[in-house]
Amino acid sequence: MTGYLRQDGRKGIRNYVVVAYLVECAHHVARQVAAPFDARDVQLIGFPGCYINDYAHDMMRALCRHPNVGAVLLVSLGCEMFRREKLREEIAASGRPCEVLVIQENGGTARSIADGRAFVSNALTALAGVPRVPIGVADLVIGTECGGSDGTSLLTANPVIGAAVDHVVDGGGTAMFEELGELFGCEDHMASRAVTPELGGEILRAMRKTFRYYDALGHSSFGGGNITGGLTTIEEKSLGAYAKSGTRPIQGMIKPATTPPKPGLYLMDMVPDGEVRFGYPNINDTVTVVEMIACGCHMVLFSTGRGSVVGSAIAPIIKVCANPETYRKLPDDMDVDAGRILEGRGTIEGVGRETFELIRAVAAGAPSKSEALGHQEFLLGYKSFEKAGPACLPV
Amino acid sequence: MNPSPILVLRDADTVGVAVVPLAAGMSVETAAGPLALRDDIPLGHKVALKDIAVDEIVLKLGFPVGAAKRGVKRGEHVHMHNLRSTYITNFSDRDDTSGGPRS
Numbered sequence: 001m002t003g004y005l006r007q008d009g010r011k012g013i014r015n016y017v018v019v020a021y022l023v024e025c026a027h028h029v030a031r032q033v034a035a036p037f038d039a040r041d042v043q044l045i046g047f048p049g050c051y052i053n054d055y056a057h058d059m060m061r062a063l064c065r066h067p068n069v070g071a072v073l074l075v076s077l078g079c080e081m082f083r084r085e086k087l088r089e090e091i092a093a094s095g096r097p098c099e100v101l102v103i104q105e106n107g108g109t110a111r112s113i114a115d116g117r118a119f120v121s122n123a124l125t126a127l128a129g130v131p132r133v134p135i136g137v138a139d140l141v142i143g144t145e146c147g148g149s150d151g152t153s154l155l156t157a158n159p160v161i162g163a164a165v166d167h168v169v170d171g172g173g174t175a176m177f178e179e180l181g182e183l184f185g186c187e188d189h190m191a192s193r194a195v196t197p198e199l200g201g202e203i204l205r206a207m208r209k210t211f212r213y214y215d216a217l218g219h220s221s222f223g224g225g226n227i228t229g230g231l232t233t234i235e236e237k238s239l240g241a242y243a244k245s246g247t248r249p250i251q252g253m254i255k256p257a258t259t260p261p262k263p264g265l266y267l268m269d270m271v272p273d274g275e276v277r278f279g280y281p282n283i284n285d286t287v288t289v290v291e292m293i294a295c296g297c298h299m300v301l302f303s304t305g306r307g308s309v310v311g312s313a314i315a316p317i318i319k320v321c322a323n324p325e326t327y328r329k330l331p332d333d334m335d336v337d338a339g340r341i342l343e344g345r346g347t348i349e350g351v352g353r354e355t356f357e358l359i360r361a362v363a364a365g366a367p368s369k370s371e372a373l374g375h376q377e378f379l380l381g382y383k384s385f386e387k388a389g390p391a392c393l394p395v
Numbered sequence: 396m397n398p399s400p401i402l403v404l405r406d407a408d409t410v411g412v413a414v415v416p417l418a419a420g421m422s423v424e425t426a427a428g429p430l431a432l433r434d435d436i437p438l439g440h441k442v443a444l445k446d447i448a449v450d451e452i453v454l455k456l457g458f459p460v461g462a463a464k465r466g467v468k469r470g471e472h473v474h475m476h477n478l479r480s481t482y483i484t485n486f487s488d489r490d491d492t493s494g495g496p497r498s
Contacts, residue, residue: 151412151439154456155402184482185458211482220483230412230440232473233480236460305439325438342414344398 001364003135004070007095010259011135012067013298013363016314017123019073019116020064021046022087023080029101029109030075033116040367041124043069043313045378052081055256055383062257062294064091064098068314070130071097071123073116078104097123138172138263140363143292143300143315144244145179147285150229150305150323154240156338156348157303157322163352164301164359165246165265174260176295177245178268178288180210181221181281185235186242190267193250198391202253206269216276225306229323244303253392255385256291262394268292269388278382286310286379289317299362301355309333311375316368318358335369401425401442405457410441410473412455417442434472441473453478 003011019042021030027046034044045063047056064072064087072091076084084100091098099119103112144161146153165175183190187207191200214220220234231237251264260266270288271281282288285308289300293315300315302308305322307330321327324339331337336355340346362368401411403426411425413436421432427444436442441455447467452459461478471477 151441152414155404155412155414155439185460214483220480227475230437230474232441232475232478233461233482235458235480235482236455239456239458239460323439 010067014068022082024048143297147308148306158243162246164355167356311370
């Protein structure tokens with residue numbers, strides 16, 4: 001198993017050229033720049049807003065300097081507020097080839113697309129020379145997510161992901177879980193797993209913030225498919241979601257776009273701080289997947305009961321299917337058939353080990369199902385965060 | 396003997412989970428004793444393992460998953476019509492949405 005060595009010492013499992021638009025008005029040009037290239041080489045991301053936002057800048061910087069990314073083309077309309085030159089300098093300082101294409105100063109759409117494609121072609125040649133180095137579980141950062149949960153998620157896919165997460169942590173690697181709005185009822189148990197009482201206190205504080213936030217918005221992170229699938233309340237859904245975190249101690253609580261400072265299990269606090277400002281913290285699963293990837297996740301284990309087919313830009317998604325009926329309907333989209341446990345054809349331990357082995361295979365270059373199908377969903381909006389308190393990070 | 400089609404996750408639980416679709420009128424063996432089903436129980440859905448009083452906290456995996464909206468009989472389907480969150484009212488409890496597709 002080898003990876004791509006980056007200047008900051010992190011190792012990537014992919015070697016992408018990223019094309020990133022800095023406002024929706026540059027999205028079409030960016031998409032056309034990326035279009036002729038293979039998704040195995042070039043990935044498209046971007047921020048749609050015209051107004052400046054610290055969180056969005058931090059996210060774009062972290063994503064453009066992700067270990068799976070080797071070079072970046074920033075596509076700007078020209079009049080948006082995004083600090084494009086600052087971002088370009090931050091990316092260049094990480095040792096990655098980076099250019100800004102400003103459409104208004106570059107002859108418009110057609111010439112910008114042509115120039116952008118020329119940059120990508122040259123970058124792909126340059127990236128072929130990135131040194132390959134051995135990579136192991138201890139180098140990996142693994143995210144966990146659930147989408148389209150149902151009554152089988154708690155019984156199969158979520159504890160299977162928990163078992164795989166335990167293997168990652170035991171192997172010296174890093175894992176994270178998040179979606180605080182889907183951890184109601186688990187507060188005290190989470191706090192008891194924190195490595196220090198102070199971190200436990202911070203987790204409880206974050207959960208009180210989460211309650212206030214969702215209460216002000218008028219509903220919890222709970223939708224129609226959950227109900228069809230047999231889940232009735234947010235605390236019931238949370239039990240299943242929490243099982244993804246496995247059983248190891250919680251080392252720290254990080255905000256989006258924060259690289260975990262040392263290995264172990266982390267909770268990502270994705271609920272904005274302060275008054276309710278920009279709407280729902282997670283309008284869909286992709287928002288929080290992207291936030292975990294901005295924390296350096298090489299891939300994300302994604303549990304689904306109803307059958308989500310999404311993938312992601314920059315980091316592969318591994319689908320762990322909880323429901324045996326769903327697996328039979330969508331076998332081409334699912335990487336792991338955890339629902340078979342309900343039919344007596346597997347155990348949580350066995351399928352957890354299988355999932356861990358799949359992590360290693362995907363790290364070694366094998367595409368996940370959604371990756372091979374070309375999925376590269378991406379979404380980034382507005383949020384505001386305060387700095388994490390000192391008790392949140394391990395020393 | 397075949398494994399029970401109703402999973403009882405913890406001894407203290409007041410609901411079990413169907414691991415195959417089950418029909419009203421069936422009688423099934425469970426870890427909490429034989430159970431006569433009063434309703435259809437789809438895969439992944441909950442069934443009452445005992446009579447549950449109004450406002451009683453319902454336990455699944457040993458954790459509270461809500462409070463009964465009304466009295467629930469042993470063998471009844473436990474879902475939106477008779478269980479409520481003790482945290483945040485669900486989107487789907489409101490009148491202004493269908494809550495998406497239902498089967």
